[in-house]
Amino acid sequence: MTMPKEDMNTVRVLRGLENSESSVRLKAALAMGTTPDQRFVGTLIERCAIEPEFSVREALTWALTRHSADVVVPELIAELRSERTGTRMQTQPEREARAQAKARTQARSQALHTLSKIGDRRAWPAITRELLTDADDEVARSAWRAAVVLVPEGEEGELAEVLAAQFGRGERETQLSLSRALIALGKVSEPILRAAMTHPDPVVRQHAIATDRLSRDPDAGFEFAIEEAKRIVALGPENQGTQENHGNHGNHGNHGSQGSQGSQGSQEGSKKC
Numbered sequence: 001m002t003m004p005k006e007d008m009n010t011v012r013v014l015r016g017l018e019n020s021e022s023s024v025r026l027k028a029a030l031a032m033g034t035t036p037d038q039r040f041v042g043t044l045i046e047r048c049a050i051e052p053e054f055s056v057r058e059a060l061t062w063a064l065t066r067h068s069a070d071v072v073v074p075e076l077i078a079e080l081r082s083e084r085t086g087t088r089m090q091t092q093p094e095r096e097a098r099a100q101a102k103a104r105t106q107a108r109s110q111a112l113h114t115l116s117k118i119g120d121r122r123a124w125p126a127i128t129r130e131l132l133t134d135a136d137d138e139v140a141r142s143a144w145r146a147a148v149v150l151v152p153e154g155e156e157g158e159l160a161e162v163l164a165a166q167f168g169r170g171e172r173e174t175q176l177s178l179s180r181a182l183i184a185l186g187k188v189s190e191p192i193l194r195a196a197m198t199h200p201d202p203v204v205r206q207h208a209i210a211t212d213r214l215s216r217d218p219d220a221g222f223e224f225a226i227e228e229a230k231r232i233v234a235l236g237p238e239n240q241g242t243q244e245n246h247g248n249h250g251n252h253g254n255h256g257s258q259g260s261q262g263s264q265g266s267q268e269g270s271k272k273c
Contacts, residue, residue, distance in 0.1 A: 014043055022053045029056060033063030038071045045079055048114070049107035061114045069120045076118075077126040079111040105136050112142035116149045124150045132162050137174045140166075144181040156188040164192045167211075168203035176222045179211040206233045 016028025029047075032040045044064050051057045064072050112131070115123045127150060131143040144163060151159050163182050169175070182189045193215075196208035209229035214222055 010037065010039065014040070017043060017047050022056055025051070025053070025056050026059050029059035029063050033059070033066040036063075036067045038067060041067055041071055041075055045075055045107075045111070048110035049079075049103045051106075057110060061110065061117055064114050065117050069118055069122075073115070073118060073120050073123050076111045076115050077123060079107055080126050080131070082107070105139055108134075109136075109138045109142040112139070112146045116142070116146040119149050121150050121152060124152055127151075129162060132159075133166065137170050140169075141174060141177040144177055148181050148184045151185075156185050157192075160185050160189045160192050164189070164196050164208075167196050167199070167207040168201060172222070172226070175207055175210075175226075179207070179214055179222065182211055183215045202233050206230055209233065 013028050013031050016024050016031070019025055019028070025047075029044070032044060041064065044060050048057060048060050051060060064076075108131070112127075115126075123146075127143060127147045131139065132147060134140045134143065147159055147163075160182060163178060163185075166178060169178065182193065193208055193212055196204060197212060199205045199208065206226070206229045209232055210222065210225040213220065213225035213228055217225075
């Protein structure tokens with residue numbers, strides 16, 4: 001019996017996602033988004049967990065956004081809550097266990113990323129405190145971005161508190177992501193930010209001050225804001241208020257002498273998250 005042409009095309013596209021050539025996988029993902037079919041959804045989500053190429057992962061996310069949110073969102077939420085890779089770890093060879101752990105991390109990160117692109121607030125209950133404070137920076141960063149998009153009106157303050165509790169976490173890329181998330185929440189972050197700027201931990205204080213600087217002058221760039229924050233923290237808390245007032249009046253003047261440094265920081269920040 002001959003297979004209908006539509007079914008043959010579906011099989012060919014699905015097989016394309018398993019091809020060893022990234023260009024073939026990319027074309028398959030784009031084809032799935034161009035002609036959405038809910039039979040693709042499960043395969044697209046599964047591929048997100050193991051796809052090594054960034055451009056292909058972005059195409060997978062795009063393809064999922066092209067399908068009905070009524071179908072995709074519940075599947076992505078299920079992926080966030082899935083423990084399918086964690087139950088057999090102890091009985092598996094170490095190498096396979098590490099590969100599955102990596103796939104689990106990537107699966108959650110990509111699911112969160114896709115939810116942020118879809119923007120359906122029905123997914124908000126799935127953005128748990130555990131995800132927002134996940135030990136893996138990639139998962140946490142994806143959760144921060146998704147949370148800022150999905151948070152219901154009136155719950156921004158509580159989200160800001162959870163985010164601000166992680167000031168000082170990680171490397172520059174992670175810190176920039178956290179700063180951007182807090183800035184995106186707007187005025188509700190301001191009192192929480194001010195409190196963190198007097199935190200006894202100098203690393204927390206430095207990150208909070210840099211976030212404040214970035215919110216006031218986004219063009220200066222994160223690296224410039226961090227360096228300025230380091231200088232303020234080094235002067236000690238007794239001089240911090242004076243330096244802040246100075247900074248607020250002098251920031252734009254500094255751009256004349258620091259223009260190239262600020263521009264460089266802005267470019268570096270735009271490359272990162």
